[in-house]
Amino acid sequence: MRVGVLTGGGDCPGLNAAIRAVVRKATVTFGDDLVGFRNGWHGVVEDDAIPLDIARCRGILPRGGTILGTSRINPFKVPGGVDRAIATLERRGVEALIAIGGEGTLGISRQMAEAGVPVVGVPKTIDNDVNGTDYTIGFDTAVQVAVEAIDRLHTTAESHDRVMVCEVMGRHVGWIALYSGLAAGAAIVLVPEEPFDLPTVAQHIMRRHEKGRFATIVVVAEGAKPKAGTLELPPAEIDQYDHERLGGIGAIVAGELERLTHLECRVTILGHVLRGGTPTAFDRVLATRFGIAAVEAAHEGSFGTMVALRGSSIELISLDDATGRLKCLDPALIEGVTRIFLD
Numbered sequence: 001m002r003v004g005v006l007t008g009g010g011d012c013p014g015l016n017a018a019i020r021a022v023v024r025k026a027t028v029t030f031g032d033d034l035v036g037f038r039n040g041w042h043g044v045v046e047d048d049a050i051p052l053d054i055a056r057c058r059g060i061l062p063r064g065g066t067i068l069g070t071s072r073i074n075p076f077k078v079p080g081g082v083d084r085a086i087a088t089l090e091r092r093g094v095e096a097l098i099a100i101g102g103e104g105t106l107g108i109s110r111q112m113a114e115a116g117v118p119v120v121g122v123p124k125t126i127d128n129d130v131n132g133t134d135y136t137i138g139f140d141t142a143v144q145v146a147v148e149a150i151d152r153l154h155t156t157a158e159s160h161d162r163v164m165v166c167e168v169m170g171r172h173v174g175w176i177a178l179y180s181g182l183a184a185g186a187a188i189v190l191v192p193e194e195p196f197d198l199p200t201v202a203q204h205i206m207r208r209h210e211k212g213r214f215a216t217i218v219v220v221a222e223g224a225k226p227k228a229g230t231l232e233l234p235p236a237e238i239d240q241y242d243h244e245r246l247g248g249i250g251a252i253v254a255g256e257l258e259r260l261t262h263l264e265c266r267v268t269i270l271g272h273v274l275r276g277g278t279p280t281a282f283d284r285v286l287a288t289r290f291g292i293a294a295v296e297a298a299h300e301g302s303f304g305t306m307v308a309l310r311g312s313s314i315e316l317i318s319l320d321d322a323t324g325r326l327k328c329l330d331p332a333l334i335e336g337v338t339r340i341f342l343d
């Protein structure tokens with residue numbers, strides 16, 4: 001079988017581990033031929049590809065980023081894009097395409113599957129918002145990087161009796177904010193799922209400081225929004241793929257909290273640092289298991305599917321179920337775990 005592989009959307013640690021597992025499983029177990037499309041769906045539309053084999057994948061397991069490159073190009077938004085992509089796959093004799101991506105790439109994969117392309121999806125995104133899988137590749141690493149940073153913010157915050165606002169990525173969901181906030185002992189976590197009210201947050205902080213406790217850590221997801229009518233945010237820039245370019249809410253929150261509490265507030269924006277560097281052991285193992293399962297699915301002819309982690313098992317779910325909606329934080333989880341750390 002000839003198997004194509006692509007990585008699309010924002011990069012994350014663990015992509016190379018997944019590519020390596022696909023190549024090894026396909027080569028060793030099935031004797032397949034592999035082709036890697038460059039820069040996500042762009043490589044399929046433009047027929048820009050490289051051969052992949054075990055030798056090409058040596059040494060990439062611990063490396064962040066993706067040896068294939070990535071982009072957010074959507075063939076459905078490029079004139080003739082879908083027909084060109086299908087023509088590329090036919091010309092190259094690709095019988096299975098493994099698409100490693102997040103919400104955007106997997107949504108395109110679902111549409112391509114409907115157009116007859118034999119696709120298997122592999123979920124990756126530091127945001128962990130792909131439906132139907134407990135974890136996506138990259139999330140664990142992003143949380144680990146955030147925790148290490150917040151631990152460092154704690155000690156400097158204590159020395160100066162400051163409030164430290166730490167902004168993390170999380171466009172539509174607050175998984176990174178909540179998990180890193182919990183793991184690093186943040187007092188307050190602001191997530192996109194629950195609009196925040198800064199005067200209430202300020203009261204909690206002042207109460208903590210009146211009790212003599214200092215070093216308040218506030219973790220805010222970049223996509224967090226104030227309650228309607230409480231705070232005006234500047235409009236976000238739009239990038240070439242029609243995505244809002246987020247980042248900056250942390251500075252606004254810190255400025256407002258300083259005004260409301262009269263305490264010194266500082267901001268740290270972790271941004272793309274969360275997406276770079278070497279993957280954790282968890283992400284390496286997850287990416288490897290996903291890669292192996294995706295090749296097995298291709299050989300079973302289970303197309304239009306995505307590999308998913310459910311509990312400790314890897315299962316196949318339909319791309320329809322994976323892409324119909326985002327996996328948001330459960331409000332009960334947010335309430336249950338954040339309430340006790342306010343004081």
Ligand code: F6P
Pocket residue numbers: 010011102125126127169170171222239243246275
């Ligand atoms: O989807 C993952 C993610 O890291 C989001 O958390 C973030 O909003 C977005 O990508 C930023 O992507 P880029 O800077 O590559 O456009």
